[in-house]
Amino acid sequence: DRKIRLADYRPPAWMIEQVRLDFDLAPRATRVRARIAFRRNSQAEGARPDLRLDGRRLTFVGASIDGAPLDQQALSFDAEGLTVPAAALPGDSFTWECETEIDPETNTELEGLYLSRNMFCTQCEAEGFRKITYYPDRPDVMAPFTVRIEAAAADYPVLLSNGNPGATGGLPGGRHFAEWHDPHPKPAYLFALVAGELVAHEDRFTTASGREVELRVWVRPGDEDKCAYAMDALKRSMRWDETAYGREYDLDVFQIVAVDDFNMGAMENKGLNIFNSKYVLASPETATDADYERIESIVAHEYFHNWTGNRITCRDWFQLCLKEGLTVFRDQCFTGDERSEPVKRIDDVKLLRARQFREDQGPLAHPVRPEEYIEINNFYTATVYEKGAEVIRMLRTLVGEDGYRKALDLYFERHDGEACTIEQFRQCFEDATGRDLSDFARWWSQAGTPRLSMSEDWDGGTYTLTLRQQTPPTPGQDSKAPLVIPVATGLIGPDGAELVPTRVLELREAEQAFRFEGLPARPVASVLRGFSAPVTLERQLDDATRAFLLAHDIDPFNRWQAGRDYAVAIALRLIAGGTIPNAWAEALGRLLADDSLDPAFRALALELPGEDEMAGEVVTRGGLADPDAIHEALRAMRAHLGGALGEALATLRARMAVTGPYSPDAGAAGRRALANRCLALMLAADTPEAHRAAEAQFDAADNMTDRIAALAVLVHADAPGATPRLDAFLKAWEHDPLVLDKWLTVQATAPLKDAAARVEALTGHSAFEWKNPNRFRALIGSFAVGNAVGFHAADGAGYRLVADWLLRLDPVNPQTTARVAGCFETWRRYEPGRQALMRAELERIAAAPALSRNTREIVERILG
Numbered sequence: 001d002r003k004i005r006l007a008d009y010r011p012p013a014w015m016i017e018q019v020r021l022d023f024d025l026a027p028r029a030t031r032v033r034a035r036i037a038f039r040r041n042s043q044a045e046g047a048r049p050d051l052r053l054d055g056r057r058l059t060f061v062g063a064s065i066d067g068a069p070l071d072q073q074a075l076s077f078d079a080e081g082l083t084v085p086a087a088a089l090p091g092d093s094f095t096w097e098c099e100t101e102i103d104p105e106t107n108t109e110l111e112g113l114y115l116s117r118n119m120f121c122t123q124c125e126a127e128g129f130r131k132i133t134y135y136p137d138r139p140d141v142m143a144p145f146t147v148r149i150e151a152a153a154a155d156y157p158v159l160l161s162n163g164n165p166g167a168t169g170g171l172p173g174g175r176h177f178a179e180w181h182d183p184h185p186k187p188a189y190l191f192a193l194v195a196g197e198l199v200a201h202e203d204r205f206t207t208a209s210g211r212e213v214e215l216r217v218w219v220r221p222g223d224e225d226k227c228a229y230a231m232d233a234l235k236r237s238m239r240w241d242e243t244a245y246g247r248e249y250d251l252d253v254f255q256i257v258a259v260d261d262f263n264m265g266a267m268e269n270k271g272l273n274i275f276n277s278k279y280v281l282a283s284p285e286t287a288t289d290a291d292y293e294r295i296e297s298i299v300a301h302e303y304f305h306n307w308t309g310n311r312i313t314c315r316d317w318f319q320l321c322l323k324e325g326l327t328v329f330r331d332q333c334f335t336g337d338e339r340s341e342p343v344k345r346i347d348d349v350k351l352l353r354a355r356q357f358r359e360d361q362g363p364l365a366h367p368v369r370p371e372e373y374i375e376i377n378n379f380y381t382a383t384v385y386e387k388g389a390e391v392i393r394m395l396r397t398l399v400g401e402d403g404y405r406k407a408l409d410l411y412f413e414r415h416d417g418e419a420c421t422i423e424q425f426r427q428c429f430e431d432a433t434g435r436d437l438s439d440f441a442r443w444w445s446q447a448g449t450p451r452l453s454m455s456e457d458w459d460g461g462t463y464t465l466t467l468r469q470q471t472p473p474t475p476g477q478d479s480k481a482p483l484v485i486p487v488a489t490g491l492i493g494p495d496g497a498e499l500v501p502t503r504v505l506e507l508r509e510a511e512q513a514f515r516f517e518g519l520p521a522r523p524v525a526s527v528l529r530g531f532s533a534p535v536t537l538e539r540q541l542d543d544a545t546r547a548f549l550l551a552h553d554i555d556p557f558n559r560w561q562a563g564r565d566y567a568v569a570i571a572l573r574l575i576a577g578g579t580i581p582n583a584w585a586e587a588l589g590r591l592l593a594d595d596s597l598d599p600a601f602r603a604l605a606l607e608l609p610g611e612d613e614m615a616g617e618v619v620t621r622g623g624l625a626d627p628d629a630i631h632e633a634l635r636a637m638r639a640h641l642g643g644a645l646g647e648a649l650a651t652l653r654a655r656m657a658v659t660g661p662y663s664p665d666a667g668a669a670g671r672r673a674l675a676n677r678c679l680a681l682m683l684a685a686d687t688p689e690a691h692r693a694a695e696a697q698f699d700a701a702d703n704m705t706d707r708i709a710a711l712a713v714l715v716h717a718d719a720p721g722a723t724p725r726l727d728a729f730l731k732a733w734e735h736d737p738l739v740l741d742k743w744l745t746v747q748a749t750a751p752l753k754d755a756a757a758r759v760e761a762l763t764g765h766s767a768f769e770w771k772n773p774n775r776f777r778a779l780i781g782s783f784a785v786g787n788a789v790g791f792h793a794a795d796g797a798g799y800r801l802v803a804d805w806l807l808r809l810d811p812v813n814p815q816t817t818a819r820v821a822g823c824f825e826t827w828r829r830y831e832p833g834r835q836a837l838m839r840a841e842l843e844r845i846a847a848a849p850a851l852s853r854n855t856r857e858i859v860e861r862i863l864g
């Protein structure tokens with residue numbers, strides 16, 4: 001398979017002025033007529049170039065140029081598209097017309113035009129449009145689109161595409177049509193079409209300048225009552241983008257469609273976002289607090305793309321972080337503003353470490369802006385998205401809030417309607433703030449997580465903090481240069497009061513010392529406040545200092561971090577044969593009882609590190625991970641807390657009970673999170689009272705958050721109360737696949753010795769429709785990344801099960817297969833026995849004869 005390189009980028013030879021598409025929809029044979037006005041790119045010089053169009057799995061029907069039919073012999077076809085030789089082109093501008101036929105029904109890859117339960121829908125990012133018609137399918141070719149859709153009226157009463165609505169009407173033979181016009185030039189990856197039996201939840205929004213926008217959330221009949229939260233989130237997002245960035249919406253309608261078969265979360269198609277139904281539909285009985293929050297943030301994310309991604313898009317796919325990193329950062333800030341900023345920050349850092357640090361530590365490590373790829377769909381990664389967002393956050397920290405807003409204003413003003421690069425984005429920051437950011441730019445090109453170490457010096461009144469940075473080698477990048485790292489630091493006095501408020505230290509060299517003078521007493525430093533840079537901070541601290549920071553740091557992130565470090569240190573001690581100090585539970589007990597602290601924050605502080613995170617900690621310290629030892633250490637720690645804090649947990653849980661009707665707001669969600677964390681720790685102590693409490697909570701719950709939390713603790717403990725409740729749950733929700741996903745996941749993540757066999761049995765259950773990506777991820781995906789005991793079973797049964805299913809899914813859906821295959825990326829972290837078993841499964845996958853390009857690239861890179 002061919003490698004695509006950033007260095008090989010060439011501007012397009014032909015640009016497009018206008019596109020008109022005519023769809024005649026039928027499941028097995030959809031006709032697509034494209035009429036495209038081409039104009040030679042004035043930037044490209046020399047003789048008139050050939051016209052190269054991308055196209056995959058299209059049946060060519062016919063083509064003409066300026067109305068004159070083309071002889072098929074005049075075109076040269078290959079597996080990736082067609083070429084019209086320059087000699088056949090009449091001049092520097094002409095109209096290309098082409099008719100193709102496609103087969104949506106057999107399109108199981110869910111890319112291009114496909115069917116999801118009788119609904120036509122599209123997914124074109126990154127390169128799916130070429131499966132619809134011949135086209136220069138690259139983001140730097142932007143054009144206004146007019147679309148006409150024709151279909152059987154009874155089967156497909158609703159016909160949607162991008163932009164504003166145009167003519168509609170009936171046609172002979174029970175058919176009808178609808179036209180749509182999108183005046184904003186866009187790349188083909190933002191094209192969307194939906195047709196089917198849908199109902200709309202409607203609302204309106206008036207923009208800051210007075211434009212009236214009709215809002216619609218389209219779902220299947222029966223789901224209308226589950227759209228209110230997504231709609232509310234949409235309106236709040238629209239307002240937020242006006243207030244925080246001065247950005248208004250720019251069409252007469254904004255529509256969201258929920259589809260059941262979708263490879264990822266959602267897609268920002270211009271004016272017609274298409275969503276995985278999991279991230280639209282919610283009711284108190286079917287969705288958890290976490291689901292509500294996720295819906296809110298994904299609705300916001302896709303909406304924010306309208307400016308960061310759609311109006312200003314990427315020049316080429318190497319620039320993906322230009323739209324993704326920035327848009328993730330924007331949605332993170334939105335959630336922080338709508339809910340709790342510190343809690344959101346902690347959640348985001350947890351995710352960054354669990355996914356991005358893990359990626360950076362292994363064979364799939366790559367820069368935020370990669371320089372080569374085989375399959376672009378494999379680069380929608382935690383590094384591009386989450387680390388990409390961290391880079392924007394650091395920029396804001398370095399130039400300040402005002403500088404940041406000025407730079408973004410300039411970016412929108414200068415590049416609206418264009419396809420851009422990271423360099424152009426950075427130039428806006430330099431021009432708006434006068435800062436030289438050339439060293440900072442390394443964050444986009446250098447892969448790997450920098451390690452920060454520190455030493456301290458106290459000399460009667462002067463405190464010196466020496467910081468050192470070093471980034472370990474990653475595939476293809478052996479030596480690393482120092483980065484510009486903003487290290488937000490505060491100093492705390494021995495009495496717990498803030499001695500020196502937060503100051504951003506700019507670490508630019510491999511080693512640098514920072515002095516603080518005139519201090520009355522030796523301080524305790526709070527370093528990397530708010531997680532001001534995506535680095536690992538190596539710091540030797542004693543338990544007492546950790547407990548001190550946990551009790552006194554005014555920076556909520558570092559307060560949480562102190563507790564996390566404390567727990568990691570104890571887990572490492574246990575793995576090495578040590579014991580749990582009583583001071584740990586005492587420190588957590590004090591925090592727990594502190595009602596001045598947000599319950600959501602306390603819930604986070606009571607959570608122990610995950611098994612995967614611990615494996616990373618072991619490897620960072622030069623060891624190899626033993627999954628059994630890690631699991632046993634964490635189990636013992638939970639049991640210890642459950643025992644030591646038993647009374648306090650039960651009391652707090654009762655105090656956190658939420659009264660009144662369910663509401664997904666952050667306050668109520670935080671109380672439920674804390675109550676359920678208490679319940680989990682109570683169950684870890686395995687008392688009859690704890691079992692009764694969990695059973696009663698499940699039986700009486702009026703919302704999914706409390707119900708599934710109770711079910712999870714029972715199932716994960718293999719408690720006698722689990723089986724009847726699993727059965728009851730199944731019976732109650734048989735008809736709702738999204739709820740059944742939870743039923744599958746709760747079982748798939750149970751840390752039990754025979755987990756692989758249990759999951760294997762579940763693959764035979766009718767709830768497991770394996771070709772649906774949500775079902776596959778709910779069972780196989782969550783087992784692979786959410787069940788360390790099962791996946792890493794010493795006999796290899798977990799690895800084998802996952803590999804078997806990846807091999808089965810690959811011919812059907814390469815994108816989802818390749819994504820789930822990432823679960824093997826950590827294989828070199830483990831002790832030799834596990835390494836050999838994981839490697840054997842990877843080699844078995846790699847040896848499969850017709851493996852997809854997607855999965856082959858991932859598996860071969862993982863093997864190294």
Ligand code: B3K
Pocket residue numbers: 125126264266267268301302305324377380
């Ligand atoms: N831009 C899409 C992701 C497309 C993934 C293509 N394999 C969703 C998002 O980031 O908003």
Ligand code: ZN
Pocket residue numbers: 301305323324327
């Ligand atoms: Zn995005």
